[in-house]
Amino acid sequence: MTIKLSKTLLVIAAAFFSSLVVFNNLVDYPSNYLYVQHVLSMDTTGNGVQAGWRAVHNPGVWKLIYNLIIAAETVIALLCWIGGFRMVLNLKNSEFHESKSLALVGLTLGVLLWFLAFMGVSGEWFLAWQSRSWNGIQPGFRVATLFLLTLLYISQEEK
Structure with a gap:
């Protein structure tokens, strides 16, 4: 029971964290x-000559990308909340492992968002790692790692 409760609380913590991110955004x-x-326009990387062709200077695209990020964070939060609630409902029965499915999807999307979008696309494609002021790689790494560790932990079947 302790392991089930631990897994449930971690999913709820991921849901709460994601909700705070959405709220703040x-x-x-x-x-x-x-x-x-700044990341999309690459105006703080100092690498405009070699990679400037990657930059996006359209405010409409900036807003679209930002809104898609917020939408993805909202989906992650909802899936983790619903998944955590389903886990709470199944803490004391044999369906607990199956009840984790939505939480697993939410955590997977979280890893993908913070790893792929913030570390991959932002960090590598738009070279945010070269920016002193607009570099989201470390925060992206922290969140992706925590979500991945939680994902690996809760995906294990309980004995």
């Missing part, structure tokens, strides 16, 4: 919008 929209703008 909505109530302070301009702050992280600036991150997306």
